[in-house]
Amino acid sequence: MVGIGIVLLFLLAQATNNRELYERNYGRLFILNVVVAGLLLLVIAWMGLRLFSRLKRGKFGSRLLIRLAAIFALVGFLPGLLIYVVSYQFVSRSIESWFDVKVEGALDAGLSLGRSTLDVLASDLAAKSRAAANQLADTSQAGVPVAMERLREQLAANDLILWNANGQLIASAGQSRFQLNPERPSAQQLRTVRSQRSIAVVEGLEEGVPAALNNARIRAIALVSPSSFGFLGEPRFLQVTQQLPPTLVANAIAVQEANREYQQRALARDGLRRMYIGTLTLSLFLAVFGAILLAVVLGNSLARPLLLLAAGVREVAAGDLSPKPVLQGKDELGGLTRSFAQMTQQLADARAAVEKSMGEVDAARSNLQIILDNLTAGVIVLDPQGRILQANPGAERMLRAPLPQGASLAAVPGLESFGASVQAQFDDYRGERLQRGLDHWQQSFELHAPPPPGAGSATEALTLVVRGAEMPAEASGRQAHLLVLDDISEVVSAQRAKAWGEVARRLAHEIKNPLTPIQLSAERLEMKLAPKVADAERALLQKSVRTIVDQVDAMKRLVNEFRDYARLPAAQLQPVDLNALVADVLHMYEREGTEAATAQAPMTLELDANCPPILGDAMQLRQVIHNLLQNAQDAVEGAEHREVCLRTQWSEATRRVRLIVQDTGPGFPESILKRAFEPYVTTKAKGTGLGLAVVKKIADEHSARIDLKNRLQDGAAAGAQVSLSFVVAA
Template sequence: MNASDGQPRSLLEGSRALRGAFAVGLLVAAALAIVLLFLLTQATGNRELYERNYGRLFVLNMVVGGVLLAVILWVAWRLISRLRRGRFGSRLLIKLAAIFALVGFVPGLLIYVVSYQFVSRSIESWFDVKVEGALDAGLSLGRATLDTLASDFAGKTRAAAAQLAETPDASAGLTLERLRDQLGATDLVLWNASGQMIASAGQSRFQLTPERPPPQQLRNARTQRSLAVIEGLDDPGLMAISNARIKALALVPQPSWGLLAETRFLQATQGIPPALVANAIAVQEANREYQERALARQGLRRMYIGTLTLSLFLAVFGAILLAVVLGNQLARPLLMLAAGVREVAAGDLSPKPALQGKDELGGLTRSFADMTHQLADARAAVEKSMEEVNAARARLQTILDNLTAGVIVLDAEGRIQDTNPGATRILRAPLAAREGRKLAEIEGLEAFGAAVQQRFDDYLNDRSQSNLGHWQDSFELTAGPATGGPANSVTLVARGAEMPGDARLLVFDDISEIVSAQRAQAWGEVARRLAHEIKNPLTPIQLSAERLEKKLTGKLEEPERAVLAKSVHTIVDQVDAMKRLVNEFRDYARLPAAELKPVDLNALVQDVLHLYAREGDAASASQVPVRADLDTRCPPVLGDAQQLRQVIHNLLQNAQDATEGRPVREVLIRTQWSEPAHRVRLVVQDSGIGFPEHILKRAFEPYVTTKPKGTGLGLAVVKKIADEHGARIDLKNRTDNGVVQGAQVSLSFAVAS
């Protein structure tokens, strides 16, 4: 899963976290509920335990309630924070959580209210007046029964004591055995006034130190003649049933024959029936517990209500956790689908997560993931096809961009639809910026555009007869004025063809260099023949004229001699001029091949300028000055130093000749280093009248000149040397607000690597 699956991944991680939180919370809640229920049960069944642990139970209830409330608030805060952050699906989760929480809270609240009322009324009903009266009556009945038994046993003991009045101490033991059987007592003891045992019958015979009656009982028995005491009822549990007994103490009457006889007491012990003891103890315990609970019923009520409240918190907590988990279980597939749909709508067809469940929502996520995968495969196939088409188009565009020929696509009305850089370079017009306009409406190309449109019309009209798939023709036009560049005559050979969609393809090439080379070759051949055919007869003509002057000088009169001298001088001067012309043609035709070596162009310019400075010292004040502006950053160029010196000399000489007689008399020679183009440029500017339009188009052809006495070979030689050096040469007039300010010739040389 990539980065684009961040939101589905967060949903999965969030669901795992919520499930973990729900499981932990459920276990904690269940454990706390069991512990508190156990403590509550123990406390309600044991008043002492309840009173002893009430504070702890209360604190524990508050802590558990606070923890549950904190968890509920934390869950609510998480949901609200998700909503505020704009997390996708937050509203749905909150809605589902609210629904489930409401479903769990409302029944819990109803049960809580009912239970609260039930507990309150039940606790109050436990302590009803009738119940309390019944317990008091039962307790009184038990006491009355025991008192009756004790009184009856005390009377019987007093009667038995009367039978011992005439019995001496020595024979008292046998009498006690008989009396024990009559009374049904478990033990009889005869005590004297000082608490000493005289005789006994029953269990006391086997005791070394029988329990003596307290002195208070002896005094009471002396005054009341008899008394009975119930013992053992306060012993715990089963011991009270087995140890419960009635002890009766009676005064033995004094014998009539012994006035000074010692006072004696008869103590009789009889067990109480166990059933009666058990019932009495039960009634007593019930009454005691009833009174204790009656005193602690407010605390018990608070305990039950606190337990109910805690149970409500547990129910609400469980309902909210269940709501979040179940809501997340229901919303997670929908949120995954919604997030996936948004990503697909945004163009992201990366693999989407799917649930592995067997229900319909899980199947829906798997189907959506499969659909996304199929869409991704289809888009990959389309993209691959588009890449192939774009690659083919790029290859075609690369071919068109690197063609030396110009290519223009026109519509049926001659509007430009597409061009390549070659067309802009050849026509020297920004054709790419003129798309949508007619070719005949572009400045400088009006005649060319009209001729091309006419040629297409003729071709389409005659196509059925000629059976040709294209037409071909040559055009002569002046390129450059529209862009402010040098106006040069350009010879084009163009071919036109029809394209699908009623479009027209125009392919053309600049053959000006070929034509110029052919003309240069032709002029070279002419120069070679002229040098050969004309130079040979010039020397005999000059010698013959000089010989005639020498032979006839002394034989003619003064007037005829002057005419002869003037004619011979004219013949010699013209022959010299013809020789110079022939030598120039010979030099143009026999220009040697350039030997390209690294040359410092600045040093070469300065060397030539030294010659002009020396010439200026000896010349008149009318000599045109030459100013140099040399770029010190210029690296060495590839060139032939001798031929480049000739180029500089020819350009400076032409510039001085053009500036002669002008108000501003200055010639500027400048070098420039173009780092982006990696070339060095040599520029020569004059302040003359510039070149006429018809001369500007053919300035580099031999015998094309504006000088009255010029041969027109200067720029032709410069052009030929520039071609030998692979340099680009440009010629243009310098203008200021449409006024010609002079001419400029520039050459661009490649630097030495």
């Protein structure tokens, strides 16, 4: 309907320019436009009912559509009505004034003024051209191009051309330099110039308004007389072209066209009035209805993207970042839906990336926590005030104390002096770092820590190597101190055992050599002097010699033990049935003399029949079992309840076989418990302190774990327990 109305309106407008066509078809055109306007009115009413129905249903965008329709209708109707009223009054009351005598006289005066102005410009350019021709008359052939450029600037001309008498180009300046064949003056023009010395012609005004604005110009041709000193010289012609000002051209053509149209319109004043009024009325009618229809259409096109955006915003607010539909239009609203869809996709990608990064961070944190939890070294992170920020299980196991976050290290029970020493080390480290550029400090500490659970009440003497450093603030978000703890108690014990082995080797070498001569010399003295002395002196001599011999034998046994500890041979590991070996050793104890068997404490044997063979050296394992049984028998001597238990145990989980020896003695003192495996550490008056040291050395040769602890009963020590864990044979 809009298209038909626009075509009819165009035909009506065309008819207004043709009085006969208008008068012949005005009635039909008017009726067709009224029909189209009526149909548009029906369409608008139908769309209004739809809008009202949408509004009653509360559908999103209805109020926006009604508002847009009202705005567009008002914008189209009110200005159109105002223009219509003003135009109607202007046409109906003032059209006669257009054809006033004054108007006609003004148009004639304008035409005369334009012609006079053009004639003045032409005459002026002709006079300037003659003067320029006179300047060129005395110019040599070589200086002509330079002179023409200078003259073109002086005349403010667009183009200068110098022709010879035959109409051939001699020199040019301006736009003609870029033309292969410039327009030549006609022969008639050249003859006129010879007679009048110059002419000026206005060209291009008859080509129409667009072409005249660019091509309207004044062309002046002046005669360049030969030099007064030249004989045989031929005349030349200087052609000067100057563009007319576009404003002057436009005004001249406008006046000319207005005068022509005025003369045409003056012939049909009444018909012109009806044409304008009818056209204005139909234009207003179609414009108003078209504006309302356009408002509904545009409002719908605006509402669709907004509906998509509203639905998408609700979904995004609910956490749904699935791909959103978009409009394929090229306008801003279509671009807005695409941008919203891209934003939603970017949000989804960002959320996926964040979830992936969080997963990676959690995995890295979990891996780091697993590494920290399984480190044998202790790791503690402290703030500058000494409060615990983080500690791994290794540190708690090493220090035998819980390390809660936020608590001061110096306030943990049992670690008061350790925490204070660590804080003092950090205070000293700050000053030394600034002066000497240190990146960490290291210090060893002797720490008396509680024993592990089930190991009795005795404290353990630990030797710790502690390294401290400051963590960068940007790495943790705040300044922090890092502590790394290593328990070197076993290393110190091993070094001590190695040192004792070296001492034992040297003592065995240095002491054993003079023992035999001492014993032989004492026996020789007894043999030589006994027959020569009285009975009383003989008895004293024999007693003294016997004392010397017994002490020499005791020293030999001590030296042999030194030698055995220092030169313990490497273990020859083979599959060994531990149950059979234990039973065999225990059987030897049962075959000892009656008096010795009576003095021994009762021994209980508990063998696990599921124990597989272990990797071991049978001879060394016999010595281990013998030493442990002998220590247990010595420990229960004098106790109220005397009992020794020997047990084997198979662990399916760890794939190891344990050998356990328990006694009901008083247990180990606190000062001995941690150092019991060191040489010459003993509580027995007649012991050498090498028994458990040899056991420890053999256990190390067999890669066996050895454990020593006191058995507790009602919080008090009720005996000792030594256990070894052996690797099974493949």
